[in-house]
Amino acid sequence: MTTQQLVKEIHKKKSFLCIGLDVDLNKIPQHLLKKEDPIFEFNKAIIDATHHLCVAYKPNTAFYEAYGLKGWKALEKTIDYLNNNYPDIFTIADAKRGDIGNTSSMYAKAFFEDLGFDSVTVAPYMGKDSVEPFLAFKNKHTILLALTSNEGAYDFQTKSIEGLELYKTVLATSKSWNNSENLMYVVGATKAEYLVEIRQIIPHNFLLVPGVGAQGGSLEDVCKYGITKNIGLLINSSRSIIYASNKENFSSEASLKALQLQTQMELILNQL
Numbered sequence: 059m060t061t062q063q064l065v066k067e068i069h070k071k072k073s074f075l076c077i078g079l080d081v082d083l084n085k086i087p088q089h090l091l092k093k094e095d096p097i098f099e100f101n102k103a104i105i106d107a108t109h110h111l112c113v114a115y116k117p118n119t120a121f122y123e124a125y126g127l128k129g130w131k132a133l134e135k136t137i138d139y140l141n142n143n144y145p146d147i148f149t150i151a152d153a154k155r156g157d158i159g160n161t162s163s164m165y166a167k168a169f170f171e172d173l174g175f176d177s178v179t180v181a182p183y184m185g186k187d188s189v190e191p192f193l194a195f196k197n198k199h200t201i202l203l204a205l206t207s208n209e210g211a212y213d214f215q216t217k218s219i220e221g222l223e224l225y226k227t228v229l230a231t232s233k234s235w236n237n238s239e240n241l242m243y244v245v246g247a248t249k250a251e252y253l254v255e256i257r258q259i260i261p262h263n264f265l266l267v268p269g270v271g272a273q274g275g276s277l278e279d280v281c282k283y284g285i286t287k288n289i290g291l292l293i294n295s296s297r298s299i300i301y302a303s304n305k306e307n308f309s310s311e312a313s314l315k316a317l318q319l320q321t322q323m324e325l326i327l328n329q330l
C-alpha cells in the first residue's frame with residue numbers, strides 16, 4: 059500500500075486508529091478455546107467488528123511466536139484474512155527485526171513477500187546496512203524504532219552522543235538512507251512532548267504511536283504535537299480494545315472501545 063492510499067483511507071474513515079492484535083490465550087473468552095484455532099477465531103471476530111473504525115491492524119509477532127507453529131499459522135491466517143477481505147487496511151508486523159544485510163533481506167522477504175504485510179517494525183541499532191534491505195521493497199514500509207513508549211527508552215534513546223540524543227540521530231541519519239521515503243518511525247504516546255522536536259527533524263513521515271490505552275498515553279497530546287497536513291499518525295491501542303470484555307460479547311465491546319477512539323479522532327480531524 060502506498061502512503062497516499064493510507065492517507066485516503068484515513069480521510070474516508072475519519073480515523074487514524076491502528077488496532078493491536080496481541081492475542082493472549084489466557085485473556086480471550088473461554089468459549090473460543092474449544093475451537094480448532096482460537097487465536098485466528100478471536101482475531102477474525104475482532105477484525106469483523108472493528109474494520110470500519112480503524113485504518114490499520116498490528117499483530118505483535120511475539121504473541122504468535124509464543125505458541126510455536128500453531129501461533130505462526132494463526133498469524134498467517136490473520137494476514138491472509140485481512141488481505142483477502144479488507145485489502146484497503148494497512149498491516150503492520152510488529153516484529154522489531156534487523157540484522158546484518160543478508161539476514162535482514164530474509165526477514166524482509168518473510169514479512170513482505172511470504173506473509174504479505176505492508177510494513178514491519180525494525181530496530182535501528184545495527185545501522186544503515188541492516189535497514190536498507192527492508193527499504194528496498196517498493197510500496198512496503200519500514201517502521202524504525204525511534205523513541206519507544208517504555209521507561210527503558212531513557213536508558214539509551216534519550217542519551218546524547220556527540221551532542222545529539224540517540225533517537226534524534228536515528229531520525230536524522232536514517233533520512234539519508236536509500237529509499238528513505240519508505241520509512242515510518244515508532245514514537246511512544248507516553249513521550250508526546252518530544253514530538254515537537256521530532257517533527258522538526260522529520261516533518262512529513264508517518265509515525266506509529268503505541269501507548270494510548272493500557273499505557274496511559276494521551277491521544278490529544280500526541281495530535282497536538284505530532285499531527286501533520288497528511289495526518290502522519292497511526293495511533294495504536296491493543297489491550298484496551300481487544301480485551302474490553304472476555305465474555306461472549308467481546309467483539310461488540312471491542313468495537314465500542316474502538317468507536318470511542320475513532321470519535322475523538324474524527325473531532326480532531328474536523329478541527330484541522
Ligand SMILES: O=c1ccn([C@@H]2O[C@H](COP(=O)(O)O)[C@@H](O)[C@H]2O)c(=O)[nH]1
Nearest residue numbers: 118206207246268271272273295296297
Ligand atoms: O515503543 C513501543 C513499541 C511497540 N509497542 C507495542 O505496541 C503494543 C502496545 O500494546 P498496548 O496493549 O496498547 O499497550 C504492544 O504490541 C507493544 O509491544 C509499544 O507498546 N511501545
